[in-house]
Amino acid sequence: MRGLARGGWLSLAPRRRAPLLLVRRPSVALAIAVATAVAVLPAAAGPVFLSSAGSATLRARTSSVCPAALGSQVLAPERPVDPAVLAAAVTQEAQAAAEGLGDPAVTLVSAAVAVGDNRVNIAGRNGFEAHVQRIAGGPGHGLWLPDRFAAEHGLRPGDTLTISPNVEEWTADNVRRVWAPTAVPVVAIYRDLRDRSGDDPFWCGISTLYRGDPAQQAGGLGSDVPVLDLLLADRASMLAIASGAHIQTAQRIERAPATIDLTAPEATRLAAGITGMHDRLRSTTQEGRILYRTALPPLAGRAALVERELRGTVLPISAGGLLVGLSVVMAAGAFWARRRERELVVLATFGATAGWLGVKAALEALPALAAGAVGGWSLAWLLVAQVGPSSDVSGAALAQSLIAAVSAFLVATAVLGVTAGVACRPLTGAPASEARVRRRLAAAPWELLLLAAAAGYWFTGGDRSMVRLGSQYGTMVQLPGKLLVVPMLAMLGLCVLGARLATAAVRRRTRTTTAVRSVVRLLYRRRLRHSAAAAVTLALITAVPVAVAGYGATATRTVSATLAAQARLGAGSDVVITLGEPGAVPAVPAALRGRATPVLRVDYVQLDDRQVSLLAVDPATFADVAFWDDRLDDTTLAEATRALRGPAKGRSHRRRCRTAWPR
Numbered sequence: 115m116r117g118l119a120r121g122g123w124l125s126l127a128p129r130r131r132a133p134l135l136l137v138r139r140p141s142v143a144l145a146i147a148v149a150t151a152v153a154v155l156p157a158a159a160g161p162v163f164l165s166s167a168g169s170a171t172l173r174a175r176t177s178s179v180c181p182a183a184l185g186s187q188v189l190a191p192e193r194p195v196d197p198a199v200l201a202a203a204v205t206q207e208a209q210a211a212a213e214g215l216g217d218p219a220v221t222l223v224s225a226a227v228a229v230g231d232n233r234v235n236i237a238g239r240n241g242f243e244a245h246v247q248r249i250a251g252g253p254g255h256g257l258w259l260p261d262r263f264a265a266e267h268g269l270r271p272g273d274t275l276t277i278s279p280n281v282e283e284w285t286a287d288n289v290r291r292v293w294a295p296t297a298v299p300v301v302a303i304y305r306d307l308r309d310r311s312g313d314d315p316f317w318c319g320i321s322t323l324y325r326g327d328p329a330q331q332a333g334g335l336g337s338d339v340p341v342l343d344l345l346l347a348d349r350a351s352m353l354a355i356a357s358g359a360h361i362q363t364a365q366r367i368e369r370a371p372a373t374i375d376l377t378a379p380e381a382t383r384l385a386a387g388i389t390g391m392h393d394r395l396r397s398t399t400q401e402g403r404i405l406y407r408t409a410l411p412p413l414a415g416r417a418a419l420v421e422r423e424l425r426g427t428v429l430p431i432s433a434g435g436l437l438v439g440l441s442v443v444m445a446a447g448a449f450w451a452r453r454r455e456r457e458l459v460v461l462a463t464f465g466a467t468a469g470w471l472g473v474k475a476a477l478e479a480l481p482a483l484a485a486g487a488v489g490g491w492s493l494a495w496l497l498v499a500q501v502g503p504s505s506d507v508s509g510a511a512l513a514q515s516l517i518a519a520v521s522a523f524l525v526a527t528a529v530l531g532v533t534a535g536v537a538c539r540p541l542t543g544a545p546a547s548e549a550r551v552r553r554r555l556a557a558a559p560w561e562l563l564l565l566a567a568a569a570g571y572w573f574t575g576g577d578r579s580m581v582r583l584g585s586q587y588g589t590m591v592q593l594p595g596k597l598l599v600v601p602m603l604a605m606l607g608l609c610v611l612g613a614r615l616a617t618a619a620v621r622r623r624t625r626t627t628t629a630v631r632s633v634v635r636l637l638y639r640r641r642l643r644h645s646a647a648a649a650v651t652l653a654l655i656t657a658v659p660v661a662v663a664g665y666g667a668t669a670t671r672t673v674s675a676t677l678a679a680q681a682r683l684g685a686g687s688d689v690v691i692t693l694g695e696p697g698a699v700p701a702v703p704a705a706l707r708g709r710a711t712p713v714l715r716v717d718y719v720q721l722d723d724r725q726v727s728l729l730a731v732d733p734a735t736f737a738d739v740a741f742w743d744d745r746l747d748d749t750t751l752a753e754a755t756r757a758l759r760g761p762a763k764g765r766s767h768r769r770r771c772r773t774a775w776p777r
Contacts, residue, residue: 238352
């Protein structure tokens, strides 16, 4: 008996058999597995969701950006053709290339070359034949002409073009050497690239040569400058044509990322590699006019910033979900003790302590706990991949998710063992003094601490975070942390308080003080009285997740409505006409007369420690046509514009303008 009291009772159910004992009780095993999955799911989903949000931000920003612009672009200025210098530049770029970039695309460009009485752009690039639609002609030494240019000038394959030189050379006695125009053969006609609805990624790096720059495309400044036709050739032909015709040629070396499906950490590493690559090229190149471009660093920085700032929103939700899951694990531990009560009474009779019974519960539940942990981690990854912001998740996030799942599994195992041990204390004959202490501790209103913590965090927790991205400094659009933490603490505290009051009410109502005629009613009251705490606890465990899920859905809809209102506020109105340069306001169409107002907007204005937009408006008409939502601020648009009609009121007026029109 002494050995059994010291723990030798485990010989009645050997350790190697402990994990198999719940096979005969599948309901208990299922309850424990589901409870563990509920606890592991939110803990494992946090890192995966953050990585998914960063990938979605990066994908949204890069989807419309040319792959070559996301990678590395080395742009040398126009100069007389020297094949050795051009080849050396290609070799030097290849030696400094960053890991994660694809093969180089080398293009020779001669802009605004005189061809007869016209000016054209000429580009030489190997492999272009597979990315154009050939109409006539075939391979050979010469130029490929766009069909519209060829039709306008009556040119066909086999004809020649006269290219005028644009290279000046002076002799030692200060005499300018002049070359005669050179005839270049036409070998093929291709469909004009401007006739395509979209650009092939092969051409997007030099699309401005045949589509013009953004200002020309949008009809802004420079829209009166014509967009020149683009003539094509392979690299060898381009070198021969440029040398023979004496025209200056610029060289572009472009490398797109090896894969566009990048996660935020991968984009950050690649951006750092490209920056280092450009620094190495600058240190080894004496030519100061060479340009090194990449659009990836700011985009990767934005994705990393979103991922970092979302932690204040996601982590409280994960922590709350973990606590709810652990409460379900506690219920599963109590359920185990209830279903194994007969065996536990026998073991307690042989001297088993409550602690050893808790260890027994953990050993028996290990397979179910492990299955629930694996299921919770797999479900977290699957949910984020299927319904999350993006299915691209970094390897580091998966590793963090696995660590979080293992940690939640260990905590759940400990919670289940402790809960089972506490539930088994009455079976082991705990001393009366200890029972009284437990009753006193249980009677203390611990839920009031949760309510006090919610109130304290509401008044002390920050709701906006100032962040810096490059040279810009401002606030991130996000759900403030206290709008998640405070309601969750309040809901948990109120649910526990309601459970305590409900338990007391049930026990008071079922207390038997007088004789009961019906034996059935007597047994019913006694059973309900003894099971009141268990029933209310199960109701509490059910109510808390439902309350959190309902609040989460409401918060999501609120954030969506806020972002939509802020987007409309940033646009200003349903119809916005932007002038290319300040000037006279054009005549308002009759259909919009009385529903239009002039606005002068200046962005990136520094006001104290914030970057804001400055609007010069007409107070008489602005409030009638501009979009405004009173829920975004504590003032109406009419009040804000009314203040503009009177004299400025110093600091308070500046604060109101900044609040009404945040950047």
